[in-house]
Amino acid sequence: MEVFTYLIPYGLEWLNLIVRWLHVITGIAWIGASFYFVWLDNSIRPPAPGSDLAKKGVSGELWAVHGGGFYNPQKYLVAPAELPKELHWFKWEAYTTWLSGIALLTIAYYFNAQAMMIDKSVADISSGQAIAIGIATLVIGWIVYDLLCRSPLAKHELWFGVTVFALIVAAAYVLTHLLSGRAAYIHVGAMIGTIMVANVLMLIIPGQRKMVEAMAAGKLPDPRHGQKAKQRSVHNNYFTLPVLFIMISNHYAMTYRNDHAWLVLAMIMAAGVFIRHFFNLRHKGRVEWRYPVIGVALLIAVAVAIAPKAPAPVAAAPVSDAAAQFVSAQAIIMQRCATCHSAHPTQPGFATAPSGIMLDSEPLIRQHAAQIYKQAIELKAMPIGNLTNMTEAERTQLGAWLQQTLQGAK
Numbered sequence: 325m326e327v328f329t330y331l332i333p334y335g336l337e338w339l340n341l342i343v344r345w346l347h348v349i350t351g352i353a354w355i356g357a358s359f360y361f362v363w364l365d366n367s368i369r370p371p372a373p374g375s376d377l378a379k380k381g382v383s384g385e386l387w388a389v390h391g392g393g394f395y396n397p398q399k400y401l402v403a404p405a406e407l408p409k410e411l412h413w414f415k416w417e418a419y420t421t422w423l424s425g426i427a428l429l430t431i432a433y434y435f436n437a438q439a440m441m442i443d444k445s446v447a448d449i450s451s452g453q454a455i456a457i458g459i460a461t462l463v464i465g466w467i468v469y470d471l472l473c474r475s476p477l478a479k480h481e482l483w484f485g486v487t488v489f490a491l492i493v494a495a496a497y498v499l500t501h502l503l504s505g506r507a508a509y510i511h512v513g514a515m516i517g518t519i520m521v522a523n524v525l526m527l528i529i530p531g532q533r534k535m536v537e538a539m540a541a542g543k544l545p546d547p548r549h550g551q552k553a554k555q556r557s558v559h560n561n562y563f564t565l566p567v568l569f570i571m572i573s574n575h576y577a578m579t580y581r582n583d584h585a586w587l588v589l590a591m592i593m594a595a596g597v598f599i600r601h602f603f604n605l606r607h608k609g610r611v612e613w614r615y616p617v618i619g620v621a622l623l624i625a626v627a628v629a630i631a632p633k634a635p636a637p638v639a640a641a642p643v644s645d646a647a648a649q650f651v652s653a654q655a656i657i658m659q660r661c662a663t664c665h666s667a668h669p670t671q672p673g674f675a676t677a678p679s680g681i682m683l684d685s686e687p688l689i690r691q692h693a694a695q696i697y698k699q700a701i702e703l704k705a706m707p708i709g710n711l712t713n714m715t716e717a718e719r720t721q722l723g724a725w726l727q728q729t730l731q732g733a734k
């Protein structure tokens with residue numbers, strides 16, 4: 325039966341790979357199409373008054389060249405006089421991105437909540453509780469956002485934006501005080517992604533369907549449907565950059581392994597919104613450099629604020645001490661790290677060495693010394709979820725040896 329204990333995690337790793345691949349592909353298709361249509365909307369110019377186009381009801385058009393052909397998209401104020409035979413919809417990109425995202429969340433986080441979602445130094449909760457908090461975040465996020473959109477506040481674009489941003493930051497604050505930083509971040513991202521897809525499913529597509537139905541019945545479509553869909557699609561546009569950062573954030577423990585991880589996230593998300601705003605204005609012909617300047621300033625401020633402190637220099641140990649120090653450092657690594665980081669992990673749920681990093685021999689430990697220092701001493705991101713119960717005393721001891729080794733290497 326031992327075969328199953330490693331074949332199952334191995335199979336899950338392949339499932340993880342396939343689903344992640346799909347998620348990235350559909351995400352690119354969705355956000356790519358969405359960026360294109362926002363650009364289109366902002367770049368079209370009205371036809372000359374009295375021209376044939378204007379008489380047909382075209383409110384804007386543009387010319388573009390791409391892939392060896394000329395394109396001439398035209399936007400109708402409400403709808404063309406006649407329903408075209410073939411009409412392209414854009415929805416499966418969004419739905420598939422969400423479905424594959426939820427599958428990935430389940431495979432990568434919910435199937436291994438102990439390692440991926442729980443940080444006992446943050447909150448000592450069970451796997452079931454962690455998963456329930458994760459799922460509740462997605463549901464509550466959508467309900468609160470949707471209610472806000474239907475409230476009078478939604479008419480004041482700026483204040484609405486500030487409120488939604490503040491609520492997302494509040495969610496980040498709560499989550500970073502319940503889950504591991506990494507799981508907290510990914511759930512903020514999944515919450516925003518869920519809002520974006522629900523906007524497509526519940527508002528944008530039904531609104532368009534009503535417009536098309538009205539036309540099929542020979543009536544003029546109610547422009548309010550278009551306006552409501554437009555409002556949601558503008559929100560989605562500002563969500564994109566923050567969400568995309570969160571989706572890659574798990575590679576950057578320096579952001580989520582931090583006492584103020586929620587604030588770091590808030591500042592990086594705000595930078596994304598300002599930079600997106602710059603591009604939206606630029607498509608309309610307004611170049612306002614202050615927005616990207618604010619965005620970049622925010623990123624620099626975060627980078628400075630979370631910069632690691634230089635470790636205090638340690639006196640070099642005499643040679644015999646150094647040898648003894650290595651022996652105890654290696655013992656700590658074998659016990660606390662090599663259960664996962666070896667060619668044949670013994671930790672349940674791990675089939676192969678995570679990130680390909682093996683730490684079960686002296687040359688490998690020396691080779692990865694800088695990374696070990698960063699992950700286990702500086703960020704305390706490892707052992708993941710502190711599953712192997714590494715103590716503070718062990719970190720200090722391992723840290724002392726690593727510092728000596730790294731100083732000696734210079």
Ligand code: HEC
Pocket residue numbers: 439574575657660661662663664665671674678679681695696699700706707708711712714
């Ligand atoms: C329970 C299993 C487990 C244990 C124990 C563990 N790790 Fe990891 N480690 C992981 C996983 C999972 C990843 C991959 C994280 C990711 O996907 O970003 C990882 C990644 C790493 C990385 C690469 C990080 C990067 O982004 O480049 C380093 C370095 C590392 N671990 C060091 C350690 C050290 C040092 C210890 C012991 C103090 C340790 N790990 C203990 C599971 C573990």
